[in-house]
Amino acid sequence: MNKYKNILVVADQVNTPQVALSRALYLASQQDNVSISLLLVIYDLSYELTSLFSSDERQSMQDAIVVEEQKSFTKQLEQDYPDAKINLKLVWHKRPFESILEEAKLNNHDLIVKSTHDHNKLSAVMFTPTDWHLLRKSQCPVLLVKDHDWPINGNIVAAIQVLESTNLSTQDDDSINERITQEALQLKQLLNANIHLANAYPSTPEHISIEIPNFDAVAYNQEIEEHHKTAMYTHAEKFNITKENVHIQSGAPEDVIADIVQDVDAELVILGAPTRNGFSAFLIGNTAEMVIDSINCDLLALK
Incomplete structure (x- = not known):
């Protein structure tokens, strides 16, 4: 199966070994004829600011740095991954995510793999990390990797969405849910793993009973829970996933997913991430962006 x-x-220019590359090589080892390209984006602002050299001289200096970095990086790769077939490419670019997206589009890559780490949420409001740009703008799946193993018979958590109203059109909702689950099933076969479905439903607002005196919060909460259970069990049955592997909890999606990941000791979370461009691409709040900082495993975001 490919x-x-x-x-x-x-590529990670600072940290070794290359966690993302190791994960990609593992995926490749479970398949046939997989091509792996390694992209290293380098940039040094000091070479842009100096006024002592002409633009041509600065370009020559940048090219020389790229050549030296390529030699050094190639030597390190040969030492760390002596038997791997890797296509290494270095580019000079001040916005790494733009280089990554351009490269993925130009060469029709079907997966982007990148190592990740916790982000400072306050600074992220002012400066969006490369990871978040990829989650928002990539047209192909993005696998964000943390430093841990993928053991045999490990656990994959597929995050499923359920609309709150049956009057709303569910075509798009069902489509992404089916794609997420199909992705999990294919990875289950590829990695010999187990699938768990995760779903979060909203809790009753705390002050709603005060604002609406006759409102029955308990009945409302039970109705929402039953709606989600019915939808989730129907979805699980469609894909032959047992009820024991269906997890439904009240709360914010990022909190619920993090709890379930910890409970089942998952190696990977799969969820949908809407592609965003223009002004909306600068807004914070995508579930995938919040989840990646609250879990201790990898995250695969589908469009």
Whole structure:
């Protein structure tokens, strides 16, 4: 089975070993004829600010740095991954995410793999990390990797959405849910893993009983829970997933997913991430962006 045929790995210039590359090589080892490209984006602001050199001289200096970095990085790769077939490419660019997206589009990559770490949420309001740009703008799946193993018979958590009203059109909702679950099933086969479905439903607002005196909060909460259970069990049955592996909890999606990941000791979370461009691409709040900082495992975001 070939799930990913053309993988783009984002190199980590600072940390070794290359966690994202190791994960991509593992995926490749479970398939046939997989191509892996490793992209290293380098940039040094000091070479842009100096006024002592002409633009051509600055360009020559940048090219020389790229050549030296390529030699050094190639030597390190040969030492760390002596038997791996890797296509290494270095580019000079001040916005790494733009280089990554351009490379993925130009070469029709079907997966982007990048190592990640916790982000400072306050600074992220002012400066969006590369990870978040990829989650918002990439047209292909993005796998954000943390430093841990993928053991045999590990656990995959697929995050499923349920609309609150049956009067709303569920075509898009069902479509992404089916894609997430199909992705989990294919990775289950590829990695010999177990699938768990996770769903969060909203809790009753605390002050609603005061604002609406005759409102029955308990009955309302039970109705919402039953609606989600019915939808989730129907979805699980469609894909032959047992009820024991269906997890439904009240709360914010990022909190519920993090709790379930910890409970089942998951290696991977799969969820949907809407593609955003323009002004909306600068807004904070995508579930995938909040989840990645609250889990201790990898995250695969689908569009």
